Amino acid sequence: MNLTETRYTISEVEARTGLTQHTLRWYERIGLMPHVDRSHSGQRRFSDKDLHWLGFVGKLRATGMSVADMVRYAELVREGDHTVDERRELLERTRREVLARVAELTDALEVLDFKIALYSGTGKAQS
Amino acid sequence: MNLTETRYTISEVEARTGLTQHTLRWYERIGLMPHVDRSHSGQRRFSDKDLHWLGFVGKLRATGMSVADMVRYAELVREGDHTVDERRELLERTRREVLARVAELTDALEVLDFKIALYSGTGKAQS
């Protein structure tokens, strides 16, 4: 048990996550972050738990999930264990969307490769 | 040689491509479409060539390429054969971005699967 838990200022979190201070404050405002601890003067002091959550949020964002859905997910987490079903559904829907997106990208990639090959050939290429 | 080339009204193109009439007109306005033929009264009459181009534009859009870059590509096509190098570069850059995006999605998918598995387990799950 470590009694001196590490706390991070907003600029440290900015450096670690790549999210701007603006975005971090905005995430908190819209309910995408649990309320962050404050120093006696009101400045944010992020914990490792906060950083971990931000890491997960980053993954969700990478899936293309909308901010509205991420906020919904965060709400469900705050509401407790009885929301696991809805959370799982949300993630499963997102999962299906990711798979569809990957398929779409893979498909578009083929077209891209075909065009690139055309342009790389010695002959004249068209549109 | 077929002298009766098929022409499509804007609503037929809407039905075939899934793009709205608004979007089709907007594409033309911003230079993402070559200028489309018009009927004597000024209504658009799309050709099969136009449809083919729209199909390709759809693929580009599916890669996540910005509209600005698609317009740039369209300009290069209009300028002729001496732009093939720049076109190829544009497509190759897009290709790299698609690969990066697929990697990112694949990575996020793992996290998603991990979480879903947690929620599907019989025990209590956390954040």
Add this chain to the structure above:
DNA sequence: CGCTTGCCTGGAGTGCACTCAAGGGTTTTA
């Protein structure tokens, strides 16, 4: 003590990719 630096808030502004509105012609159907 004054100055710089860092952080705070609420609200306005930005860029992207559409999307819609207003006002008006044209073409098809009854």
Add this chain to the structure above:
DNA sequence: TAAAACCCTTGAGTGCACTCCAGGCAAGCG
């Protein structure tokens, strides 16, 4: 031939995900 359906243009509006601004407090240093 009148009504309904379709199409035109310019320009304004929308939703999303940030991003920035103004005005102000607080901590540290020289």
